[in-house]
Amino acid sequence: MAAAAVNGMSQPEMAMLPDTKVRFERVALPHLDAAYNLARWLTRNDEDAADVVQDAYLRALRYFDSFRGDDAGSARVWLLAIVRNTCFSWMEKNRRPEMVALEEESLGQDDGAGPRLYEVDTRHDEPESRLLAAADAAMLDRAIESLPPVFREVIVMRELEDLSYKEISGVTGVALGTVMSRLSRGRQLLRQALSQLDRAA
Amino acid sequence: MSEDQELSAALKTRATYHQAPPALRESLRAAVQASGPASHPTAAAPRTARRPAAWNPMQWWSAGAAFAFGLILAIGVVLGLGSAGWLPANGSSGQSIADQAVAGHVRSLMASHLADVASTDQHTVKPWFNGKLDFSPPVTDLASEGYPLTGGRLDYLDRRPVAALVYRRHAHPINLFVWPQAGGDETVTSRSEQGYHVLQWRHAGMRFVAVSDVNAEELAAFADLIKQHDS
Numbered sequence: 426m427a428a429a430a431v432n433g434m435s436q437p438e439m440a441m442l443p444d445t446k447v448r449f450e451r452v453a454l455p456h457l458d459a460a461y462n463l464a465r466w467l468t469r470n471d472e473d474a475a476d477v478v479q480d481a482y483l484r485a486l487r488y489f490d491s492f493r494g495d496d497a498g499s500a501r502v503w504l505l506a507i508v509r510n511t512c513f514s515w516m517e518k519n520r521r522p523e524m525v526a527l528e529e530e531s532l533g534q535d536d537g538a539g540p541r542l543y544e545v546d547t548r549h550d551e552p553e554s555r556l557l558a559a560a561d562a563a564m565l566d567r568a569i570e571s572l573p574p575v576f577r578e579v580i581v582m583r584e585l586e587d588l589s590y591k592e593i594s595g596v597t598g599v600a601l602g603t604v605m606s607r608l609s610r611g612r613q614l615l616r617q618a619l620s621q622l623d624r625a626a
Numbered sequence: 627m628s629e630d631q632e633l634s635a636a637l638k639t640r641a642t643y644h645q646a647p648p649a650l651r652e653s654l655r656a657a658v659q660a661s662g663p664a665s666h667p668t669a670a671a672p673r674t675a676r677r678p679a680a681w682n683p684m685q686w687w688s689a690g691a692a693f694a695f696g697l698i699l700a701i702g703v704v705l706g707l708g709s710a711g712w713l714p715a716n717g718s719s720g721q722s723i724a725d726q727a728v729a730g731h732v733r734s735l736m737a738s739h740l741a742d743v744a745s746t747d748q749h750t751v752k753p754w755f756n757g758k759l760d761f762s763p764p765v766t767d768l769a770s771e772g773y774p775l776t777g778g779r780l781d782y783l784d785r786r787p788v789a790a791l792v793y794r795r796h797a798h799p800i801n802l803f804v805w806p807q808a809g810g811d812e813t814v815t816s817r818s819e820q821g822y823h824v825l826q827w828r829h830a831g832m833r834f835v836a837v838s839d840v841n842a843e844e845l846a847a848f849a850d851l852i853k854q855h856d857s
């Protein structure tokens with residue numbers, strides 16, 4: 426059928442049986458909230474998040490045969506990895522000035538040498554607890570949104586999605602140690618952003 | 627608590643968890659069913675503009691209408707969050723209504739204190755509130771629709787006593803909090819808190835907040851049923 430060629434569908438997909446779709450829905454749909462939450466935080470708007478999630482799910486369906494997991498946890502990691510990669514492709518295509526620094530390498534390492542793009546303010550002029558108590562939802566959201574994507578994604582997966590370091594490593598494809606250092610750096614940047622928002626308020 | 631734990635707690639309880647709009651779920655189902663050989667749309671219009679090149683227009687348009695509806699709904703949900711519904715109506719600076727409702731739900735399960743009046747009969751539950759509240763909550767049994775009423779109790783939300791009606795979906799309890807609130811009708815908005823789904827809406831001068839660990843679709847169906855019977 427000509428439409429298949431137009432769609433660029435692979436042979437396995439052409440042979441896809443109805444029960445594959447049923448199985449896919451059973452495995453993948455329970456993680457839709459997790460998928461949307463990650464995509465929404467990465468794209469930072471509803472419409473693009475919905476687009477990306479839909480694209481990611483159709484990709485996941487195409488590669489469903491290659492999914493070997495047998496529990497909800499591994500299905501979530503597998504699916505979020507596809508969502509995450511779809512998001513990053515989307516960000517590459519829709520590159521905006523503030524999104525240029527997708528990799529932390531360009532943000533400078535914690536080697537204490539040289540100027541960094543994102544300087545961490547270590548002068549805490551007020552107690553952490555007071556700052557956090559004063560931070561309402563809007564402020565926390567803005568602070569998360571201000572993080573560069575590689576830090577934003579680990580914060581969202583760890584704090585909002587409750588994923589383990591190992592699961593985050595599975596989703597992002599980076600080493601466990603890198604996940605931990607990004608998380609720790611992400612928290613530092615988040616505190617800095619909160620403190621700036623607090624001063625501005 | 628360490629600084630990291632404090633930050634964690636603040637993010638978990640107060641940062642926004644973006645729940646998938648129900649319409650996205652529907653359009654996804656449609657897109658999944660439409661993919662593959664079973665049903666190629668023949669009269670698919672070309673997609674225009676901003677879709678990245680890698681996207682597949684044929685599959686996409688098979689779910690086009692549902693999807694457009696999804697976007698409208700998604701925007702509506704986000705706008706809805708800003709309106710009074712998710713904020714304490716009495717201007718308290720404390721927890722949001724959703725937080726309070728989830729706390730009430732969890733407390734009712736922990737203390738085995740789900741119901742003060744345990745009855746599946748709406749004509750027993752409704753009069754039980756007489757004299758305990760300054761309003762009469764709408765009580766409907768939805769057993770025939772798969773959501774049996776199991777009882778009611780008093781709870782305290784938004785700085786006032788409210789009616790808590792307890793329903794069940796399979797093994798999952800649903801708490802429906804009801805209290806009078808001035809203002810026009812509001813459509814259902816949804817949110818996830820600590821693994822629970824929270825739906826709320828306003829109808830005929832009453833604020834309704836439903837909390838449960840059932841899946842989002844079943845809770846949405848429950849809200850629809852309550853609204854229908856309340857009309």
